[in-house]
Amino acid sequence: MTVDAVVAGAGVWGCTVARRLAESGRRVLVLERRHAVGGNVRCETDAETGIEVHTYGSHIFHTHIPEVWEFVNRFVKFNGYQHKVLARYRGKTYFLPLGLALIEKFFGVELKPCEADAFLRDEARSKAVFDAFFRGYTSKQWGRPPEEIDPSIIKRVPVRTSYDVNYFNDYNQGIPLSGYNSLFERLLDHPGIEVRCNAAVRLEGGAFWVGGDALPCVPVYYSGPVDELFGYRFGHLPWRTLRFETERLDVRDYQGTSVVNYTEAEVPYTRIHEFKHYHPEDAAVMNAPKTVIMREYPAAWKPGDEPYYPIDTTESRALLARYMEEAAKLPGLVVGGRLGGYKYYDIDKSVEAALSLRLLGQ
Ligand SMILES: Cc1cc2nc3c(=O)[nH]c(=O)nc-3n(C[C@H](O)[C@H](O)[C@H](O)COP(=O)(O)OP(=O)(O)OC[C@H]3O[C@@H](n4cnc5c(N)ncnc54)[C@H](O)[C@@H]3O)c2cc1C
Known part of the structure; x- marks a missing residue:
């Protein structure tokens, strides 16, 4: 396929950008470093119970932005779950x-x-x-x-x-009835989009590469870490990371709700997630004699760890500005998403950012 645009990173931001590009008539190559699309919203189905496990911690879709709600509802329907x-x-x-x-x-x-x-x-x-x-x-x-x-x-x-x-103020809330992964699969299901997983994009000698191949000379919409793109030449942007411990238990219901916060400093984890409660409409899952829980432990981040929460300080903002200056020097490069922008975004804000992005060549 001849390619008019490359999207590096198939999280919420990258998949939304790819869809917009394809619907505007461009042929898009989506390259994703992980084995599958969806970024941190990706889920895995527990084979024994059929429970949708949120691999990177609980994700609840919620929004008050009508354009975002309308856009995601083109691809999936939501179950109306209200988060408590x-x-x-x-x-x-x-x-x-x-x-x-x-x-x-x-x-x-x-x-x-x-x-x-x-x-x-x-x-x-x-x-x-x-x-x-x-x-x-x-x-x-x-x-x-x-x-x-x-x-x-x-x-x-x-x-x-x-x-x-109700934990969120947003009127529109829920979990996709067909599961989160289906949202990403459907966003990318377009004749103008080709997806390759296990394909990390890097910048070398002023050109973009995937493996041993130089990328076609077209706009690159990049949602990986911006400091990584420039070889950490000014230093690492700091993050907090998380460690998750997942367990399948022989009880129908462990805690009676999807998330419990443990607020005492002495308890080493911050939250326990129990994923079956995200699908109250699914009687088979709700009545299954087993459940899947996940304990969430925050931790100091070091290079190589999964970056979860950016640490907003005067120094990190200054470092980000230096990387953004470098990015601005490369014509055809658009940096976005939570890793590119070094910013916490909820899912709806990632979609909104991608929907309002000015596409190059328009
Ligand atoms: C613990 C936690 C819980 C959250 N819970 C909620 C919630 O309940 N509700 C909510 O609305 N939001 C929630 N969020 C926010 C949500 O995770 C983000 O909005 C969303 O993941 C942002 O999508 P993204 O595309 O910017 O980034 P990502 O999801 O990180 O996607 C980026 C993708 O780019 C890929 N990539 C990176 N580098 C490269 C490269 N060089 N080449 C190719 N691919 C690359 C990555 O593998 C990844 O797949 C939560 C966030 C955290 C940390």
């Missing part, structure tokens, strides 16, 4: 986010919605809540006490003065 997160602290279970249900149980009080704000404005109470539910969790997540972390990370924690225990 529980927190375990000192032997008790609470509903997150921080709202009336949690406050009442934690302090043993009853409050009207209009009283909750003033109740939590009390410094001792707000400190008690922060220490119980956020201090230990945040320290484990980032490997540093919350005081040392950018305040915006802490602000991400939603606070509500209602009994609404």
